[in-house]
Amino acid sequence: MTDTERTIDEMLAPYQDTVKKNRKKHLVVKNEAAECCPQIEANTRTIPGIISQRGCAYAGCKGVVVGPIKDMVTITHGPVGCGYYSWGTRRNKARADETTPKDKIYSQLCFTTDMQEPDIVFGGEKKLAKMIDEVVAVFHPRAINICATCPVGLIGDDIGAVAKAAEERHGIQVLSYNCEGYKGVSQSAGHHIANNNIMEKVIGTGTVRKPGKHVINILGEYNIGGDGWELERILTEIGYTVNCVLTGDSSYVNIRNLHLADINLVQCHRSINYIAEMMETKYGTPWLKVNFIGIEATNQSLRHLAKCFGDPELEKKTGLVIERETARVAAALEHYRKFCTGKIAFAFVGGSRSHHYQFLLRDIGMEIVVAGYEFAHRDDYEGRQVIPTIKTDADSKNIPELHLSPDGKLYREAHEHLGMSKEQFDALRKEIPISYYEGMYPSMKVGEVMIDDCNHHEIEELVARFKPDLIFSGVRDKYIAHKLGIASKQLHSYDYSGPYAGYTGAINFARDVTNALMTPAWNLIIPPWEKTGNAGSENHA
Numbered sequence: 001m002t003d004t005e006r007t008i009d010e011m012l013a014p015y016q017d018t019v020k021k022n023r024k025k026h027l028v029v030k031n032e033a034a035e036c037c038p039q040i041e042a043n044t045r046t047i048p049g050i051i052s053q054r055g056c057a058y059a060g061c062k063g064v065v066v067g068p069i070k071d072m073v074t075i076t077h078g079p080v081g082c083g084y085y086s087w088g089t090r091r092n093k094a095r096a097d098e099t100t101p102k103d104k105i106y107s108q109l110c111f112t113t114d115m116q117e118p119d120i121v122f123g124g125e126k127k128l129a130k131m132i133d134e135v136v137a138v139f140h141p142r143a144i145n146i147c148a149t150c151p152v153g154l155i156g157d158d159i160g161a162v163a164k165a166a167e168e169r170h171g172i173q174v175l176s177y178n179c180e181g182y183k184g185v186s187q188s189a190g191h192h193i194a195n196n197n198i199m200e201k202v203i204g205t206g207t208v209r210k211p212g213k214h215v216i217n218i219l220g221e222y223n224i225g226g227d228g229w230e231l232e233r234i235l236t237e238i239g240y241t242v243n244c245v246l247t248g249d250s251s252y253v254n255i256r257n258l259h260l261a262d263i264n265l266v267q268c269h270r271s272i273n274y275i276a277e278m279m280e281t282k283y284g285t286p287w288l289k290v291n292f293i294g295i296e297a298t299n300q301s302l303r304h305l306a307k308c309f310g311d312p313e314l315e316k317k318t319g320l321v322i323e324r325e326t327a328r329v330a331a332a333l334e335h336y337r338k339f340c341t342g343k344i345a346f347a348f349v350g351g352s353r354s355h356h357y358q359f360l361l362r363d364i365g366m367e368i369v370v371a372g373y374e375f376a377h378r379d380d381y382e383g384r385q386v387i388p389t390i391k392t393d394a395d396s397k398n399i400p401e402l403h404l405s406p407d408g409k410l411y412r413e414a415h416e417h418l419g420m421s422k423e424q425f426d427a428l429r430k431e432i433p434i435s436y437y438e439g440m441y442p443s444m445k446v447g448e449v450m451i452d453d454c455n456h457h458e459i460e461e462l463v464a465r466f467k468p469d470l471i472f473s474g475v476r477d478k479y480i481a482h483k484l485g486i487a488s489k490q491l492h493s494y495d496y497s498g499p500y501a502g503y504t505g506a507i508n509f510a511r512d513v514t515n516a517l518m519t520p521a522w523n524l525i526i527p528p529w530e531k532t533g534n535a536g537s538e539n540h541a
């Protein structure tokens, strides 16, 4: 038994037997002997009573996928808290949209029906219909999203019928999402529900392909702290036309034209792989897994993308941009690397960043030794090849699966989308990750830990064993780290900083990490028990 395996046994020791058995399955310590990733349990219900870091289906649908679309108004049908706490709290930035037909848009607009007790007793459909009318009259959105919260499903409000009637009254699309918070086991269910609706109702309804030789979409990039803008800067310079970033700084008008692009890049696999896969089935659009977090990772993703078009000019320009940008940031990174080398970190984030940031941290000499996803699925840890073997349970059966078939008019083979022969495409598939994600495991080093749906107790125990220099997390666990006397950075919101993607992002990140590591704050704080030497005798009055 290794030291780490012993630590994990000790960490699980205080649990009851059933809890211990359950939690053990959510952990993998990378082991030299294992050729491929051992099976990890993921996307299953958190044990009641354990406070983990997860959110709800509504958060995944409204907060993550549909809320950021800037020319749609999103209505939260529910009590005020769900709408209030999901408005403006995720840093998915958007530029002003001055192309809207009547009113210019300066911010993503979200409203709530503020359900009260009478609405719960007598139903909230009329209130919702009235709100849609007001929203149309005042804001003239291109389209509307209605997101359900828990009580809507419990009392049986038919938001689909309200949406349909409103579409007829106003002549714009009104989409309803049955993303009641209790659906599934986490926000992951909400991603899926949002993906389904956008796929079924919006993608494919447009007819305008943006001008340009190589038109691409970036899926699963939410422009947190401006990440998406950094990617657009790089990709546009190389010669691509970015049709749409889904859904960071995205517009309904561009989402309608998603199917007219040549390829989908997938940054966050967890939240958007459904659309990538469904578009492949329906339109034949190929997708490529990319990671633009880290210099080497960005360079590799750009090289892979360039290969997809068999265009020597594009490959040449890609090489030049990579060379220039890598050189531009080299000195700054070298400076920060002096402070960061040899330091270790934990990362507890949703469903993709704990993997993506491993590359950027290695660029500055650091290592993530414990990597946790809140709500990822087995494929995000083990790779997509395990998807056919994943057992569906009662919770996942709650989420509808769309079974699509190729579109009679719009379907084209993947190689046709990329303007190459079938043979060329088959050769390409062997070389780069087209329609494939290998998951986090191959990036972990021996002795490092992958942990699913981690909780407060486990974080404390892992800290005691590994003594990390920095903990990357969200706002809820940031202060656990601080109370343990360890620097912490939010990897969801970037603590008001960013972008962290691409080249410019790498410098911002290295600077912020260096500041966090070098602050003398942790040595200036003396906990009361160390002052007195006796925890029991401290007088807190």
Ligand code: CFM
Binding pocket: 060, 064, 090, 187, 220, 222, 224, 268, 269, 270, 271, 349, 350, 351, 352, 353, 354, 491, 492, 493
């Ligand atoms: Fe994808 Fe995200 Fe993430 Fe995610 Fe999220 Fe997020 Fe995240 Mo917070 S879509 S899975 S549901 S990369 S909001 S932008 S940071 S938990 S790791």
